[in-house]
Amino acid sequence: MKNILVFPCGSEIALEVHRSLQYSTHFRLIGANSIDDHGRFVFETYIGGLPFVTNPAIIPELRKIIQQYNIDAIYPAMDSVIYHLKSKEKELGCKVIAPESDVTEMCLSKLKTYQRLKDIIPVPKIYQIDDEFEYPVFLKPEIGYSAHGTKKVTNKTELLQHLQEEPTCLIMDYLPGEEYTVDCFTDRHRNLLFSGVRIRKRISNGISVNTLPFAGDTTEFTQIIEAINATIPMRGAWFTQLKRDKDGHLVLMEIAARFGGSSSLFRAQGVNFASLTLFDAFDHDVSICKNEFQVEMDRALDTIYKINIQYNEVFVDYDDCLVMRDGTINHTLMAYLWWCINRNIRLTLLTKHETEIHACLKELRMDHLFDRVIQIAPDQHKSDFIDNNEAIFIDDSFAERQEVSIRHKIPVFSIDMIKGLVQL
Numbered sequence: 001m002k003n004i005l006v007f008p009c010g011s012e013i014a015l016e017v018h019r020s021l022q023y024s025t026h027f028r029l030i031g032a033n034s035i036d037d038h039g040r041f042v043f044e045t046y047i048g049g050l051p052f053v054t055n056p057a058i059i060p061e062l063r064k065i066i067q068q069y070n071i072d073a074i075y076p077a078m079d080s081v082i083y084h085l086k087s088k089e090k091e092l093g094c095k096v097i098a099p100e101s102d103v104t105e106m107c108l109s110k111l112k113t114y115q116r117l118k119d120i121i122p123v124p125k126i127y128q129i130d131d132e133f134e135y136p137v138f139l140k141p142e143i144g145y146s147a148h149g150t151k152k153v154t155n156k157t158e159l160l161q162h163l164q165e166e167p168t169c170l171i172m173d174y175l176p177g178e179e180y181t182v183d184c185f186t187d188r189h190r191n192l193l194f195s196g197v198r199i200r201k202r203i204s205n206g207i208s209v210n211t212l213p214f215a216g217d218t219t220e221f222t223q224i225i226e227a228i229n230a231t232i233p234m235r236g237a238w239f240t241q242l243k244r245d246k247d248g249h250l251v252l253m254e255i256a257a258r259f260g261g262s263s264s265l266f267r268a269q270g271v272n273f274a275s276l277t278l279f280d281a282f283d284h285d286v287s288i289c290k291n292e293f294q295v296e297m298d299r300a301l302d303t304i305y306k307i308n309i310q311y312n313e314v315f316v317d318y319d320d321c322l323v324m325r326d327g328t329i330n331h332t333l334m335a336y337l338w339w340c341i342n343r344n345i346r347l348t349l350l351t352k353h354e355t356e357i358h359a360c361l362k363e364l365r366m367d368h369l370f371d372r373v374i375q376i377a378p379d380q381h382k383s384d385f386i387d388n389n390e391a392i393f394i395d396d397s398f399a400e401r402q403e404v405s406i407r408h409k410i411p412v413f414s415i416d417m418i419k420g421l422v423q424l
Contacts, residue, residue: 001025002072004097004278005065007032007081009046010039012207012261014077018042020267020274027278030069032062041304045069053084059091066094073097073281075274080143082257083108097281099235099257106232107257111142111170114252120231121224122251124172129163131171139169148206175251177244179203180214182225183263185273185288186234187280194288195225196266202298208262212296220250228255236277239263265297266290305420309411313391314340315382318351318360320396321415329364333394336418337369348391349373350382383407394418 004021006014009031015038021027031043034050047065051057062085065071073095076082082096083104089096098104106112114123127133139162141149149166152174153159163169178199185194197218202210214221221242228240237259242250259273267273269291279286316322316337322330337347349370351357357375361367374385383403386393393404393412401412413421 001028002278002282003028003030003070005030005032005062005069005071005074006039006043006077007050007062007074007085008035008037008039008078009033009043010035010037011077013258014039014075015042016259016261016264017075017077017274019264020272021278024275027275030065030071032065038304041306053081058084059088062092062094066092073278075278077258079108079256079258095281097236097277099233099238103232103234104257107238107255108143110140110254113255117228117231117252121227122245122249124175124251124253127171129159129171133171136174138172138174139163139166140172141166141168142170143168173245173251175243175245175253177246177248179241179243179253180221180250181208181211181239181241181260181262182221183237183239183260183266183271183273184225184229184234185237185271185276186229187286188235188283190229190233192226192229193276193286194266194271194290195222196271197221198262198265200262207299208260209299210297211262211265213265213294224250224252236280237263237273262297262299265295268295268297269293303419306423307420309392311345311390311392311411313346313348313388315348315350315386315391315393317382317395317397317400318349318353318357321394322349322366323360323364330415332418333415336421339422346371350385351375352378352380352382354378386410392421 004027006017006029008014010033018029021029029043030045031039032047032050033039034052036048040046040048050061071094074085075097076085082098086096086098086104087101106116114126117123136152136154139151139153149169151162153162181198181200183196184192186192197214198211199214200208200211238257239260240255241253243253245251263273270289276286322333324330340347347370353360353375357373358367376385381403382400386404386408389408389410391410393401393410395401396415405412
């Protein structure tokens with residue numbers, strides 16, 4: 001098993017690395033950050049307080065981590081970090097998962113990218129402030145990511161004001177058409193093994209939070225991607241963003257030497273970019289097996305909790321808790337109960353179910369799930385049967401929870417609170 005350090009581990013890219021590889025038997029992930037963020041809740045092994053990547057102290061600190069954790073490779077998870085760490089790969093004495101440093105430097109700069117490809121594929125025209133051009137134009141930082149610092153301007157006053165606020169912006173053609181991301185994978189032999197076009201239907205902070213595969217003719221996309229791949233020595237996962245101009249032609253917006261944050265759309269079909277990139281980086285030949293079913297991906301904020309309680313037993317209700325009113329099983333609660341089993345936490349079913357409970361459990365294929373089953377009469381109090389003060393109690397009834405809480409002083413949970421119990 002290879003030890004992979006993901007840094008910074010709270011970026012959208014890092015979180016997708018974790019989602020892609022959390023069940024892998026080949027790679028063990030260690031998360032590291034300069035600033036504590038969501039990565040602290042996600043990575044089981046977490047290292048905080050590192051210097052920023054532009055601080056010279058980062059290299060000695062990373063070398064200490066590489067030695068202490070026997071790191072086989074660093075997976076940089078932000079554009080600027082990719083460039084900085086790849087350029088210091090020899091000093092680190094550790095593999096950095098990225099194309100060669102000249103490629104990462106070019107991808108970091110939109111101006112360098114356009115200059116490299118201007119005679120090969122359509123790229124935006126870049127203007128100087130004193131040039132003659134028609135409004136609207138689009139302003140975008142030469143080095144940046146997502147939508148930070150970008151703006152469509154419609155007159156010179158807006159142009160000058162935004163350049164004062166964002167002086168590194170390029171002045172370029174405004175592209176009014178539909179925007180696409182093409183997620184790609186190139187192996188170490190320079191073979192383009194995959195390119196998938198997706199539509200960015202809804203965008204938030206530069207991230208496509210609703211995306212689906214493009215269903216039309218991809219010939220124009222393929223020609224552009226193959227031209228890029230033939231010109232630039234990409235390796236591993238990478239992506240490009242394209243947009244249609246006023247005449248409907250595709251024009252390059254940017255190239256990134258990493259996978260896209262919403263490339264997980266294709267992971268749902270079997271294309272695991274993080275896994276492919278790591279196997280390729282360790283010189284394994286890879287292939288792709290993609291399912292052809294239709295998929296659409298929508299993203300929203302998710303929640304992870306850390307709760308400072310210790311317990312060795314769970315008392316849980318049956319009706320309207322484990323089994324819902326319509327007879328369906330509460331799969332969220334079931335996932336939590338199996339999480340408990342993995343940690344040797346005892347499970348006790350405490351129920352007032354009106355019919356013989358063991359037959360019901362057998363019918364639902366749960367007859368061996370619980371360490372013990374306690375079935376009581378409707379007029380009895382569940383608090384009378386709690387015999388472990390290092391336990392927790394899960395029930396849909398507020399009255400039952402309140403009574404158990406007051407009498408036994410143990411944590412009590414309604415079913416909407418279950419997600420907070422699953423701790424990494």
